[in-house]
Amino acid sequence: MWIGRGDINPPEVVVYFDYVCPYCLLAEDAVKTAAADAGATVTWRPYELRPHPNPTLRPEDEYLPRVWRSSVHPMAERLGVPVKLPTVSPQPCTHLPFEGALFAEEHGRAEEYHGAVLRAFFQRDLDIGRPEVLRDLAAEVGLDAGEFADAPAERRYERRHGPGSPRPWRRACGPSRPSTSARTASRACRTPTNCAKR
Numbered sequence: 580m581w582i583g584r585g586d587i588n589p590p591e592v593v594v595y596f597d598y599v600c601p602y603c604l605l606a607e608d609a610v611k612t613a614a615a616d617a618g619a620t621v622t623w624r625p626y627e628l629r630p631h632p633n634p635t636l637r638p639e640d641e642y643l644p645r646v647w648r649s650s651v652h653p654m655a656e657r658l659g660v661p662v663k664l665p666t667v668s669p670q671p672c673t674h675l676p677f678e679g680a681l682f683a684e685e686h687g688r689a690e691e692y693h694g695a696v697l698r699a700f701f702q703r704d705l706d707i708g709r710p711e712v713l714r715d716l717a718a719e720v721g722l723d724a725g726e727f728a729d730a731p732a733e734r735r736y737e738r739r740h741g742p743g744s745p746r747p748w749r750r751a752c753g754p755s756r757p758s759t760s761a762r763t764a765s766r767a768c769r770t771p772t773n774c775a776k777r
Contacts, residue, residue, distance in 0.1 A: 590619040595626035596693075598673045598707055599635070601651045604697040605660050623693050625677040635670040662701045671708025678736040679713045682727055683720070691720035 592614045596603040614621045629635050636643055647664045655662045676696050683692035695716045699705040705712050710731050717727040730736060 590617060592617075592619050592621045594621060594623045596623060597626055597628045598676050598693075598696050598700060599670050600628060601647075601662055601701055602654070604662060604701050605651075605654055605658055607694060607697065608660070609658075621690070623680075623689065625673075625680065627673055627677070629672065631672050631674060635672060637668045637670070638664055638666055639668060663704065665700050665704050667700075667704070667706045667708075671706055673707070675710060675731050676707050676713060678731050678734070679717065679727065681736040682730045683717065683722060686722055688720050688722055692717065692722070695720050 592610060594603075594610055610621060613619075638644065643664060651662065651664075680689060680692055680696075683689045696707050696713070699712065699716055700707045705716075707713065707716075710728065713731065714724050714728045718724040
């Protein structure tokens, strides 16, 4: 999920994460604490688990409930982090939230934005693939909602986050093998609710 860089001063912890990975929320406080103890900075980098046009997972299929029962919920209880399996189906692609993260980074609110989006999905059961949801989250962390909304509408950051950008595209963290129906789903990533057209 993350790598540390000790060859720079101060040392840097680079976290590769996706907003639909529950382990990224569960590890958030641990990463911050470890970095603070080491005098390191934390940099969050996008790592889409299922980039468009790959089908995303569905909570009504067998896979997600099983993984949450066996792994996510037990870990969350040990760490004291409240989470619930989101009911959004299919789960959203995350290129729009990540494009929003670039806006937040430019305005000095990246860490707050990352946390807000993760908690919105795994604690508030909000569809983080919807531009209006992201706009409201941006406002909650102190960003200008109107200016933020213009960025994804204009796809202002598409070039920096899209397929031509220098970023990884393979799986980053946690169990992510889709169930049979998720692999064959024909609807996934076809509507603005889930994956806006690139």
